[in-house]
Amino acid sequence: MARLNLLEETRFEKLPVTIYPDAKTASVVVAQRIAKLIRSKQAEGGKAVLGLATGVTPIAVYKELVRMHQQEGLSFKDVITFNLDEYFPMQASSAQSYVTFMHENLFDHIDIAPENIHIPDGTLPQDAVAAFCLNYEKQIEDLGGLDFQLLGIGRTGHIGFNEPGSAPNSGTRLVTLDNLTRSDASRDFGGKENVPTKAITMGIGTIFKAREIILMAWSAKKAPIVKKAVEGEISGDVPATYLQLSDHVEFILDEGAASELTRFYTPWLVKDCIWSAQLTKKAVIWLAGEVKKPVLKLTEEDYNNHGMAQLAVEQGPVYNINIDIFNKIQHTITGWPGGKPNADDSQRPERAEPAKKRSVIFSPHPDDDVISMGGTFIRLVDQGHEVHVAYQTSGNTAVWDDEVLRYVEFAIDFDESIGKDVTQLKGIYDNMREFIKHKRPNQVDSQEIRNVKGFIRKAEAIAGARYAGLPDSNIHFMALPFYETGKTQKNAVGEEDVQLTMELLQKVKPHQIFAAGDFADPHGTHVVAFNIILTALQRLKATEKWVEDCWLWLYRGAWHEFETSEIEMAVPLSPQEVIRKRQAIFKHQSQKDTPVFPGDDAREFWVRAEDRNRETANCYNELGLAEYAAMEAFVRYKF
Structure with missing residues (x-):
């Protein structure tokens, strides 16, 4: 019976989803699965071939793998890795490069052999990229393919840097980055104008061949795109939906990232609910939006046609429910955010006393x-x-840097106008201009x-x-x-x-x-x-x-x-x-x-x-x- 109930709850979900209370707990579980694969391969005398991701999402996974290496003896000597992507062009020594990211977060802290690390090369001349990509694919194939592929998901639905429009059989290639992807990366580069417009990425077809695929997503910020990837129709507009075709994929989410899935956001559509006051309020407001009616005009037919018949039966008649919810919403409105003095505050959001807060x-x-x-x-x-x-x-x-110069120029002019010696301030100003002139993207300011x-x-x-x-x-x-x-x-x-x-x-x-x-x-x-x-x-x-x-x-x-x-x-x-x-x-x-x-x-x-x-x-x-x-x-x- 429990199995049937779960299937009913998840009937809108087109691939397996596992949800954990928070990202830290989920990351430890993923790290343990990777460690189990590594040890299993070692026991067979083989090498684990891992596809790895970058970005904020996998950092806690890598941290746990480092801990397991240092405290539990997990060895990476027989592990071969292939990273999903890299910006192009990109110097390996740059703070924003995925080479830097991987070494800082994983490779520098474990015993992996340097020759077993593979990351797309962002330093190549553009006319050499196509040959590099073909060789990248061949290296993976020669090893028998990826045993495990770790993924995050971008807000465009991209996996790797496979942006909307990517083909399901695409291989490793040079791509143009979506505007939203570049906006999301702008903080790391000190401004969107510094974010590369292109990247080298494994293709969806390459990812799809992995024997096990885990896509991780954390926080409510990712909830809308997770819902599309899990419950939406397969479409090139959301590349992650192609994962619905795989028998070897699992989405691992925290509660925030899962919050817009139907079973959590509108649970009355998939199961009988325990109708708390808050859930009732949420459902009635949702229903009003769905049928485009004010709350007091909702009918029993509206309830029945939108998965809320149980609520109508248990707490009806529906007009009484409507009045109750209307009053609750009305009572949230106040022109007195500090409380209204000498007033009945039993139906107000803030207390009347003390009158002056x-x-x-x-x-x-x-x-x-x-x-x-x-x-x-x-x-x-x-x-x-x-x-x-x-x-x-x-x-x-x-x-912005030019704002700094403008304000210091003002200070110099003001000091000069009142007869102050500005020699030292002018020296500081000159140093600032020189620093800004040669400043690298996202370099720490003086x-x-x-x-x-x-x-x-x-x-x-x-x-x-x-x-x-x-x-x-x-x-x-x-x-x-x-x-x-x-x-x-x-x-x-x-x-x-x-x-x-x-x-x-x-x-x-x-x-x-x-x-x-x-x-x-x-x-x-x-x-x-x-x-x-x-x-x-x-x-x-x-x-x-x-x-x-x-x-x-x-x-x-x-x-x-x-x-x-x-x-x-x-x-x-x-x-x-x-x-x-x-x-x-x-x-x-x-x-x-x-x-x-x-x-x-x-x-x-x-x-x-x-x-x-x-x-x-x-x-x-x-x-x-x-x-x-x-x-x-x-x-x-x-x-």
Whole structure:
């Protein structure tokens, strides 16, 4: 019976999927499977032939293999590896090369023979690439093919660098990279303009011949493309769907990457559900979107035709369900994000008391506060709450080099105008210009350049917070040490990061905390910054009584927004408040027009923010609620 139930739940899935609670647990399992294969081949007197991937996804797998080599005696002397791909052109010594990646993360820490390592050669003249690719294929074939192929998946659905349009029988070849793929790589190269436009990649046909294929994906950021690859029709538009044709493939996911599969996202379509209040809310809002009706106009036929007959029977009549959900959504709307004084707060998202609250807005980057919750920020100040803003990082990697020169030139001119000696400053300026002239993509800036970039972000953040109405005493710059590497790759969180956060919280003793809640990227600054806050609060909870009365609200908006069914507080903005928020964002001039790290959204940050806030308001309106110009959304985190 359990087997039948599982088959019913997974009936939309066209290939085997195994899900683990988190990426670390899954990575250990994958590493153990690779180790088992290596040992099995060694016992037979043979050599394991592995196809390996690069990128963030397999790093924990390689870390575990290194640990097994160092602590358990796993030997790689009889292992032969073939990497999936390499940028072209690309020097092997470059920090962005996959040669560098593989040696730093695996090869330099194990006993593999150098002659057994094969990585596409990005240094070749272009007219020599075709012959190299044919030989790469021949080397694999001469060894009897790949025993095991490790894969990640790009957001275009690419495996290796087989972009949309790749043929299912394609071999190793030179390809042109998709625009989104290059955008995703831009952080590693110090800007999209530095990302190569081409790459050498194993073909889908080459990958398909492997005797075992594991595709790994972590985080909700990959959930949409995972759903297409697992449940979608086979199509060259999503190359990973070709894996549905293999009898030797398995997708290994964490819960985030699996979150949009039908059995998790809309489970009522595949099984009987335990209808919790949250699941009911999610299902009714989903149904309203599917049939394009306000909640109060949904009928029993709508429920029955969309997999929700069980809910209608157990909790009906459906009109009562509709009214309940409509009221729950309506109660999330408030013009009083700090609570409405002297009001009944039993149906409001925030408490009425104390009437004047101490609020801390944590901003991972110096502009997240106004981009994501600028309207609420201004509203809290206007309503008389004691608002503090804490900028957790300097944001100094996200400023263009020419901005540095412009500001230093200003400083020189100003000092000269008041008769100061600028000899030393001019010397520093000359050194900066020389450094920038010869700077390599993603090279760590000199300390002086990093300082100026940090000063630029700091000045902009002060201007934005002052515009929102804060006194300088309530503007805090934490410059958490984990961020200060000068590189896109940051340090691990240290004790000082947590201590600095605890000290600020002890000083303010807030009733409310607002923190960035965009966790789609598990290695992004937002999730790291949030975990620091959470660690600090959990430690303080043991000794500080005020923590028991402190509520933690999460915001999004710079990159993604909460689903309507998740929102617990929706703060409507008037057209005038939208303009005030826009002006606060404009104070961040270095991030306007074209920021250093724009992501895959070509819109300016202020446009993204307004569009998302408008979309949230439209979602509420389409469900049958009042029509607002815009809305900022929040979810309460219970810690």
